Amino acid sequence: MQKDAYSMILEAIDAGVYRPGDRLVESELAERLGVSRTPVREALQRLETQSMLARDGRSLIVASLDHNQLAELYVVRAELEALAAGLAAKHAAPEEVQVLQEMVDQDMAKGEDPIALARSNKLFHRQIHLASHNRYLVQQLDLLHRSMMLLATTSLAAEGRRDAAMREHQAIVDAIRAGDEKSASAALRAHISKAFETRLKLDAAAQGAKDWV
Numbered sequence: 001m002q003k004d005a006y007s008m009i010l011e012a013i014d015a016g017v018y019r020p021g022d023r024l025v026e027s028e029l030a031e032r033l034g035v036s037r038t039p040v041r042e043a044l045q046r047l048e049t050q051s052m053l054a055r056d057g058r059s060l061i062v063a064s065l066d067h068n069q070l071a072e073l074y075v076v077r078a079e080l081e082a083l084a085a086g087l088a089a090k091h092a093a094p095e096e097v098q099v100l101q102e103m104v105d106q107d108m109a110k111g112e113d114p115i116a117l118a119r120s121n122k123l124f125h126r127q128i129h130l131a132s133h134n135r136y137l138v139q140q141l142d143l144l145h146r147s148m149m150l151l152a153t154t155s156l157a158a159e160g161r162r163d164a165a166m167r168e169h170q171a172i173v174d175a176i177r178a179g180d181e182k183s184a185s186a187a188l189r190a191h192i193s194k195a196f197e198t199r200l201k202l203d204a205a206a207q208g209a210k211d212w213v
Contacts, residue, residue: 006043008033013052013062014149016115020064024053052150065150070199073147078192080141081125085172085188086181087132096131100173103127108166117162118154124169128188131176155198168194 003011009029012018024044030037044060047053054063065073088096103124110116122145129141156162168191175184 004043005029005033005035005039006046009040009043009047010052010146010149018062020062020150022062023056023059024062025059050146052146063150065147067203070151070203071196073144074192074196074199077144077148078189078196080137080144081128081192082185082189084129084132084134084137084141085176086185087134087137088128089176089179089181089184091133092131092176096127097173097177100124100127100131100176104166104169104173107169112162114154114156114162117156117165121154121156121165128172128176151199155195155202158198158202161198164194165191 009018009024018024026037026040026044029044030040033040044053048055048060052063053060055061092100103120107117107120107124110120125145129138132138156165168187172184172187172191175187
Protein backbone atom coordinates (compact mmCIF):
# COMPACT_ATOMS: atom_id res chain seq x y z
CA MET A 1 0.00 0.00 0.00
CA GLN A 2 1.38 3.40 -0.98
CA LYS A 3 2.17 5.67 1.94
CA ASP A 4 0.55 9.07 2.13
CA ALA A 5 2.39 12.37 2.52
CA TYR A 6 1.64 12.55 6.24
CA SER A 7 3.17 9.15 6.93
CA MET A 8 6.22 9.87 4.79
CA ILE A 9 6.94 13.20 6.50
CA LEU A 10 6.43 11.64 9.93
CA GLU A 11 8.84 8.82 9.05
CA ALA A 12 11.40 11.36 7.85
CA ILE A 13 11.19 13.19 11.20
CA ASP A 14 11.49 9.89 13.05
CA ALA A 15 14.54 8.92 11.00
CA GLY A 16 16.23 12.24 11.70
CA VAL A 17 16.06 13.44 8.10
CA TYR A 18 14.29 16.48 9.52
CA ARG A 19 15.36 17.51 13.00
CA PRO A 20 13.96 20.01 15.51
CA GLY A 21 14.33 23.50 14.10
CA ASP A 22 14.52 22.38 10.46
CA ARG A 23 12.26 24.31 8.08
CA LEU A 24 9.79 22.32 5.99
CA VAL A 25 9.01 23.83 2.60
CA GLU A 26 5.90 22.62 0.84
CA SER A 27 7.34 22.70 -2.70
CA GLU A 28 10.57 20.96 -1.68
CA LEU A 29 8.69 18.24 0.17
CA ALA A 30 6.36 17.63 -2.76
CA GLU A 31 9.33 17.16 -5.09
CA ARG A 32 11.21 14.97 -2.62
CA LEU A 33 8.23 12.74 -1.88
CA GLY A 34 7.03 12.58 -5.48
CA VAL A 35 3.54 13.87 -4.73
CA SER A 36 1.56 17.01 -5.51
CA ARG A 37 1.62 20.00 -3.19
CA THR A 38 -1.99 19.58 -2.02
CA PRO A 39 -1.47 16.39 0.06
CA VAL A 40 1.78 17.87 1.40
CA ARG A 41 -0.04 21.04 2.46
CA GLU A 42 -2.72 18.95 4.19
CA ALA A 43 -0.08 16.82 5.89
CA LEU A 44 1.77 19.87 7.18
CA GLN A 45 -1.45 21.34 8.56
CA ARG A 46 -2.21 18.06 10.30
CA LEU A 47 1.28 17.85 11.80
CA GLU A 48 0.99 21.43 13.02
CA THR A 49 -2.28 20.71 14.82
CA GLN A 50 -0.56 17.72 16.46
CA SER A 51 2.26 20.03 17.67
CA MET A 52 4.82 18.15 15.60
CA LEU A 53 5.47 21.35 13.67
CA ALA A 54 5.63 24.93 14.91
CA ARG A 55 5.40 28.36 13.32
CA ASP A 56 8.54 30.43 12.85
CA GLY A 57 7.23 33.56 11.26
CA ARG A 58 5.55 32.40 8.08
CA SER A 59 7.52 29.16 7.96
CA LEU A 60 6.84 25.79 9.52
CA ILE A 61 9.66 24.10 11.40
CA VAL A 62 9.98 20.79 13.18
CA ALA A 63 9.00 21.48 16.78
CA SER A 64 11.31 21.00 19.73
CA LEU A 65 10.61 20.20 23.37
CA ASP A 66 11.65 22.54 26.16
CA HIS A 67 12.75 21.27 29.57
CA ASN A 68 9.26 21.25 31.08
CA GLN A 69 7.74 19.48 28.09
CA LEU A 70 10.51 16.88 28.23
CA ALA A 71 9.90 16.25 31.93
CA GLU A 72 6.14 15.95 31.39
CA LEU A 73 6.67 13.57 28.50
CA TYR A 74 8.90 11.25 30.53
CA VAL A 75 6.50 11.21 33.49
CA VAL A 76 3.68 9.99 31.26
CA ARG A 77 5.97 7.64 29.37
CA ALA A 78 7.19 5.98 32.55
CA GLU A 79 3.66 5.32 33.79
CA LEU A 80 2.21 4.07 30.49
CA GLU A 81 5.21 1.89 29.64
CA ALA A 82 5.26 0.45 33.16
CA LEU A 83 1.59 -0.43 32.75
CA ALA A 84 2.36 -2.08 29.40
CA ALA A 85 5.16 -4.16 30.94
CA GLY A 86 2.91 -5.28 33.79
CA LEU A 87 0.18 -6.32 31.37
CA ALA A 88 2.74 -8.08 29.19
CA ALA A 89 3.84 -10.12 32.21
CA LYS A 90 0.22 -11.17 32.59
CA HIS A 91 -0.81 -11.68 28.98
CA ALA A 92 2.26 -12.22 26.76
CA ALA A 93 2.41 -15.53 24.90
CA PRO A 94 5.62 -17.57 25.22
CA GLU A 95 6.38 -16.73 21.59
CA GLU A 96 6.17 -13.00 22.35
CA VAL A 97 8.56 -13.38 25.26
CA GLN A 98 10.93 -15.30 22.98
CA VAL A 99 10.85 -12.46 20.45
CA LEU A 100 11.72 -9.98 23.19
CA GLN A 101 14.62 -12.16 24.32
CA GLU A 102 15.94 -12.44 20.77
CA MET A 103 15.79 -8.66 20.44
CA VAL A 104 17.91 -8.28 23.58
CA ASP A 105 20.37 -10.92 22.37
CA GLN A 106 20.72 -9.24 18.98
CA ASP A 107 21.26 -5.83 20.55
CA MET A 108 23.89 -7.27 22.88
CA ALA A 109 25.82 -8.40 19.78
CA LYS A 110 25.61 -5.01 18.08
CA GLY A 111 28.30 -2.36 18.20
CA GLU A 112 28.11 1.15 19.57
CA ASP A 113 26.17 2.75 16.70
CA PRO A 114 23.65 4.92 18.60
CA ILE A 115 21.37 5.35 15.58
CA ALA A 116 21.06 1.60 15.02
CA LEU A 117 20.59 1.05 18.75
CA ALA A 118 17.91 3.72 18.93
CA ARG A 119 16.05 2.04 16.07
CA SER A 120 16.15 -1.39 17.70
CA ASN A 121 15.24 0.17 21.05
CA LYS A 122 12.03 1.53 19.55
CA LEU A 123 11.20 -1.92 18.19
CA PHE A 124 11.84 -3.50 21.60
CA HIS A 125 9.52 -1.10 23.39
CA ARG A 126 6.90 -1.45 20.66
CA GLN A 127 6.97 -5.23 21.12
CA ILE A 128 6.29 -4.79 24.84
CA HIS A 129 3.36 -2.52 24.00
CA LEU A 130 1.89 -5.17 21.70
CA ALA A 131 2.50 -7.90 24.29
CA SER A 132 0.29 -5.99 26.72
CA HIS A 133 -2.69 -7.04 24.57
CA ASN A 134 -4.49 -3.79 25.31
CA ARG A 135 -5.34 -1.90 22.13
CA TYR A 136 -6.22 1.33 23.92
CA LEU A 137 -2.91 1.43 25.74
CA VAL A 138 -1.06 0.71 22.48
CA GLN A 139 -2.87 3.64 20.84
CA GLN A 140 -1.85 6.02 23.62
CA LEU A 141 1.75 4.82 23.51
CA ASP A 142 1.82 5.33 19.75
CA LEU A 143 0.81 8.97 20.31
CA LEU A 144 3.41 9.33 23.03
CA HIS A 145 6.20 7.93 20.90
CA ARG A 146 5.25 10.28 18.09
CA SER A 147 6.20 13.11 20.44
CA MET A 148 9.45 11.28 21.23
CA MET A 149 10.41 11.86 17.60
CA LEU A 150 11.02 15.50 18.52
CA LEU A 151 14.03 14.60 20.64
CA ALA A 152 17.13 15.53 18.66
CA THR A 153 19.40 12.93 20.24
CA THR A 154 19.16 9.45 21.71
CA SER A 155 20.15 8.78 25.30
CA LEU A 156 21.95 5.68 23.96
CA ALA A 157 24.62 8.01 22.59
CA ALA A 158 25.92 8.64 26.11
CA GLU A 159 29.06 6.82 27.14
CA GLY A 160 28.26 3.60 28.96
CA ARG A 161 24.52 3.93 28.44
CA ARG A 162 24.29 1.18 25.83
CA ASP A 163 25.50 -1.61 28.15
CA ALA A 164 23.38 -0.37 31.05
CA ALA A 165 20.29 -0.16 28.82
CA MET A 166 20.83 -3.73 27.60
CA ARG A 167 20.99 -4.96 31.21
CA GLU A 168 17.79 -3.07 31.96
CA HIS A 169 16.10 -4.60 28.91
CA GLN A 170 17.12 -8.06 30.10
CA ALA A 171 15.66 -7.40 33.55
CA ILE A 172 12.37 -6.37 31.94
CA VAL A 173 12.22 -9.51 29.81
CA ASP A 174 13.10 -11.72 32.79
CA ALA A 175 10.23 -10.26 34.81
CA ILE A 176 7.77 -10.63 31.91
CA ARG A 177 8.87 -14.24 31.39
CA ALA A 178 8.33 -14.93 35.10
CA GLY A 179 4.83 -13.47 34.91
CA ASP A 180 5.78 -11.00 37.65
CA GLU A 181 3.63 -7.97 36.90
CA LYS A 182 4.96 -5.84 39.74
CA SER A 183 8.62 -6.49 38.92
CA ALA A 184 8.06 -5.96 35.18
CA SER A 185 6.42 -2.59 35.81
CA ALA A 186 9.16 -1.57 38.25
CA ALA A 187 11.93 -2.63 35.85
CA LEU A 188 10.41 -0.70 32.97
CA ARG A 189 9.81 2.38 35.11
CA ALA A 190 13.42 2.30 36.35
CA HIS A 191 14.63 1.94 32.76
CA ILE A 192 12.73 5.05 31.65
CA SER A 193 13.99 6.95 34.70
CA LYS A 194 17.61 6.18 33.81
CA ALA A 195 17.00 7.15 30.18
CA PHE A 196 15.53 10.48 31.31
CA GLU A 197 18.44 11.11 33.65
CA THR A 198 20.91 10.38 30.85
CA ARG A 199 19.07 12.67 28.45
CA LEU A 200 19.14 15.53 30.95
CA LYS A 201 22.90 15.11 31.29
CA LEU A 202 23.34 15.10 27.51
CA ASP A 203 21.21 18.23 27.14
CA ALA A 204 23.09 19.98 29.94
CA ALA A 205 26.43 19.15 28.32
CA ALA A 206 25.21 20.35 24.93
CA GLN A 207 23.94 23.61 26.40
CA GLY A 208 27.20 24.12 28.24
CA ALA A 209 29.12 23.71 25.00
CA LYS A 210 26.91 26.32 23.31
CA ASP A 211 27.45 28.77 26.14
CA TRP A 212 31.22 28.59 25.55
CA VAL A 213 30.99 29.19 21.82
